[in-house]
Structure formats: structure tokens, C-alpha cells
Amino acid sequence: MKLKVVCRKVYNYIRYDLKEIAFPSSLPDPPHIKKRRKLTWHERFLVLKEASRLYAASWVRDIGPDLRPNDYKKDEGPEDKPTGSNNTTKEKEPSTLEDLAVAARGGMETLRPALQRVYMTRVSAYKDALKSFIEGYQEGVQQVMEKKEDSKTEKEGDTSKISS
Template identity: 85%
Template sequence: MKLKVVCRKVYDYVRYDLKEIAFPSSLPDPPHIKKRRKLTWNERFLILKEASRLYAASWVRDIGPELRPNDYKKHEEHEAKKEVKENEPSVLEDLAVAARGGMETLRPALQRIYMTRASAYRDALKSFIQGYQEGVQQVMEKKEDSKITSDEADNSKKAT
């Protein structure tokens, strides 16, 4: 081969193939996708300014209600619930006190926990069964209603 041909092939390899190997291009967009217009420098600056403001605000421990108003509503409700519950010791606190007392005090505390869990499970199971039975009754009533209407329709066809 001539030197000129070899140089052209090496040049093409570096320019096209090597670039594609090092930095592969993504698949082209589907035909139904409309390309957005490019942003102006002013729009880019405004976006950067807003993003940096939000980023700087995120470094503060309490960023305020103007950025996350929904979180503050939840936090206030949680504090109200916490004030009500502060009078009763939590389960963990109860267990910690019982564990310090030894096995004699730990056993009744664990039994209380198991009994409350069992009663909660039993109540949930009862409410589920009750709801299931109500659903079955509704389905059966619908079937009876549809059966009555179909029987009436059959009787009217026989009469004519």
C-alpha cells in the first residue's frame, strides 16, 4: 500500500472509530420526540442561580418552610402526638428498665409485649374476617338480584 492510503486509513480510524470506542454515542431519539430549543445564556444563568440557591439552602440544618412546606406540617403533627405520648414510657424504655432488674422483671415485660402483639393480631384478623364476610354477602346479593331479573326476563319471554 501506498503511504498516502495508510495515512488516510489511520487518520479515519482515529477520527471516527477510536472516538466511537472511547466515547460511544447514545442511540438516536425516536422520531416522535421533539427536540427542545437551546437555552439562552440568560436562561442558563437564571437556572444556575436558582440551583445554587437551593443547594446552599440544603446545607443549612433547618431549611425553612418556604422550601419544604409539607415536611413542616408533618413535623408539627408528629410533635403534637409526641406530647400526648410523653406521659407513657415507650416499649423500649420499659424493656430497658426491666432488663436492668434481671430475669424476674424481664419475663413479665416480655409477656406484656407478646400479649399486646397477640391481641393486636387477633383484632386485625377479626376485622379482616368481618370485612371479608361483608364482601361475600354483597357479592351473593348481587348474584341473587341478577338471578331474579334474569328469571323475570325468562318468564316474560315465555308469556309472549
């Protein structure tokens, strides 16, 4: 090959292929996607300000109505209703995730029993589900066997009537 051809091929490799290998381009957007306009510096600052406020608020255990307004609307509902004999006030038990978060802050000594509780509840739920499935399966098999026996007795009864 001529030196000019080799130089052109090396130049094209560096210009196109090497750039694509080092910095691969993503797939193009589908045709129905509308591109958004770029944010101004002021809008970027406002987004960063709001994101940092939400991030800082998430470090508190009770994050308040700012981050989860739907949860707080549910809590306010029973207070607005008149109290009756059926309404009992119960303290809200912490969820499993909250228990694990608190235990994780306490270190490995507190995390191990919390994880054991989670595993034991999952195992017991799995065992109960498996036990109920087996019972239901056995009932279904028993019903099918009874239907087969009934159909056999009916066929025998029919054949005895026909032969006599």
C-alpha cells in the first residue's frame, strides 16, 4: 500500500473508530420522544437547592409531610372523624425497613438480631404458604379421585342395567 493510503486509514481510525471505542455514543432516542430544553443557570440552582433540601430532610427519622404528604393525609383522616367505641388509638409500629435502619446505625451487635427476626418471619411465612398449598393440593387430588370413583360406580351401574 501507498503511504498516503496508510496515513488516511490511520487518520480515519483515530478520528472515528478510536473515538467511538473510548467514548461510545448512546443509542438515539425514539422518534416519539420530545427533547427538553436546557435549563438556565438560575433553574439549575433552584433544582440543586430543592434536591439538597430534600436530601437533608431525608436524614431525619420522621421526615414530615414535605416528603410524604400522602402518608400524612391518611394519618389526619381518623382524627377528623368522630371518636366512637370502634375507634382505638394504636401507636404505629415501625416497619421492618425502619427497624433494620435503626439496627444498622447501632452496629453489628444490634443488626444481627434484627436480621434474624426478618429471616425467621420470612421462613415462617414461607412455611405457612407451603403448608396451605400442600393442603389445598391434597384436597384437589382427593376431589378428583372422588369424581373418578363416582364415575366408575355410575358406569358399573349403567352396564349392569344394560346387561339385565
